Amino acid sequence: MNGENPVSAGLSWRVLHSIVESTPAEWEALSQGRPFQSYGWYAYGERVMADCRPAYVLVTQEGRAVARATFFLVRNEPLPLPPSLRWPFQVLFRYRPLLICRSPLSSTSGLVVPESPLRQAILRVLVAAARQLAQEQRASFVMFDFLEEEQTRWEGWPEEAVAVTVPQPGxxxxxxxxxxxxxxxxxxxxxxxxxxxxxxxxxxxxxxxxxxxxxxxxxxxxxxxxxxxxxxxxxxxxxxxxxxxxxxxxxxxxxxxxxxxxxxxxxxxxxxxxxxxxxxxxxxxxxxxxxxxxxxxxxxxxxxxxxxxxxxxxxxxxxxxxxxxxxEMNNHALVMAQGNFARLMRWFQEKPC
The missing domain is CATH 3.40.630.30 (Gcn5-related N-acetyltransferase (GNAT))
Incomplete structure (x- = not known):
């Protein structure tokens, strides 16, 4: 799957569904030595999380990769909730999974994006790609987790993205x-x-x-x-x-x-x-x-x-x-609901106390 966004600084995107669809050189050119972003780490993650289909969105400009967001379709996320609240979500996600942007198994974000001014346009492209992936895979929510608080306030995120803070930071x-x-x-x-x-x-x-x-x-x-x-x-x-x-x-x-x-x-x-x-x-x-x-x-x-x-x-x-x-200060996330779940989330947000 790929797409183009001619009004966003000439950016286009394509999706890989396995690390082997990229090359170590192409992958590491973006990773640039960041921990838990390497080609080898993602190969390990795919072997371990074989039940979570990956979707790696590469954003390119004039044929050169400039950013990346790595998503996994997760049906069995170990939620940080009390057991009594956990099981309804476990049932839901079995049928309507989460689409989560993260580096696998490392409590690390899967976002690799440059600094401003290109960042804002890139985020819009990544969100558009994520929404299309979520629709195709019938995901209930798109989540960008393991973000720092400042990252949740970047220009380029959609207004409907809800920022949440996860307890128990690393x-x-x-x-x-x-x-x-x-x-x-x-x-x-x-x-x-x-x-x-x-x-x-x-x-x-x-x-x-x-x-x-x-x-x-x-x-x-x-x-x-x-x-x-x-x-x-x-x-x-x-x-x-x-x-x-x-x-x-x-x-x-x-x-x-x-x-x-x-x-x-x-x-x-x-x-x-x-x-x-x-x-x-x-x-x-x-x-x-x-x-x-x-x-x-x-x-x-x-x-x-x-x-x-x-x-x-x-x-x-x-x-x-x-x-x-x-x-560690990366215990923040942005959540975007899909379809009927988006309407339900809006209802909860607008509902009077």
Whole structure:
């Protein structure tokens, strides 16, 4: 599918339905080293999210790609809602899916656009393409998520786009140290004391940590991941198993904690373009200190592998603040309803309180 918009700075667009329809050179010319936007990362995403049809809109000007928006047709989005509110949407999206612009599996936007003044015209083209895709695929809503608040106010978005803020933002640490010992030295005396206490407790208990290129016991790892999701009343990640199985393709490592030969914790470490992402946390109950052991190992791994930054997900904000993490500010989204859903959304917006 492709289209032209002669009144928008001579821009036209075309749609790819797989990363293999592009070339690494063409793709990376737009990505320009942005983390979780690389050709290899999207190849991984397609393998893992095989149930979500991709649609990559490339905007061109005079035959040269100048912008991109990567959409996925998602029927099983793990919504950040209480279980009692989650199921009606799960039923709806099975039949009328979401069309979401994002980089796969990375809590990162799928928008790659230049600065003004061309940006405004490009956004109009991308929105027009998204609406056409949504109509063809019978999507209920078009969503641009993992945006910063300032991005939701860009000129070029349609008036009917509704800005929402997603609770529980992720966290991030810029890696400023050449060694883990240097990192520890920058912590407060209290934080260093906590680190030593956790290490001594692990030694007494006999907890061991190992890094694996491939997860050797996916069944147990997945059971621990589901236990954490239930503990926090979070929707199960429908792609967790495939993320574990395919992680070796993107510098992935499974960090595993064992006690007396039994897996008691683990998490998946992924990386792209110098940024490390930690996800898929799994923990057994009633085994103290494991969360902290995994966290310190994540930081050490990022430093020793020369990462520029470490992203460590949401929650436990005070603990992460003490360790040097700050909030990520990309917890905003723009939502555009389609067809009857647009009329319903307008009715709710106009309805008197």
């Amino acid at each position: 966290t991030r640490m810029e890696i400023l140290w050449s060694s883990f010992e240097e990192y520890l030295a920058h912590l407060s005396p209290k934080a260093r004391k906590h680190y030593r206490q956790h290490q001594r407790a692990a030694e007494r208990m006999g907890v061991t940590l190992t890094f694996q290129e491939k997860v050797t016991d996916v069944k147990t790892a997945l059971r621990l991941i589901r236990a954490v999701e239930r503990r926090h009343r979070a929707a199960p990640n429908p792609w967790a198993r495939r993320m574990l199985e395919e992680a070796w393709r993107v510098e992935g490592r499974w960090l595993e904690a064992r006690l007396a030969g039994r897996m008691v914790g683990g998490e998946l470490i992924l990386a792209d373009e110098g940024v490390q992402l930690v996800t898929a946390l799994g923990l057994a109950g009633k085994v103290p200190n494991v969360y902290f052991l995994l966290g310190y190992a994540d930081i050490r791994h990022a430093i020793e592998h020369g990462r520029r930054a470490l992203r460590w997900g949401s929650g436990a904000y005070e603990v992460k603040r003490r360790l040097g993490f700050t909030l």
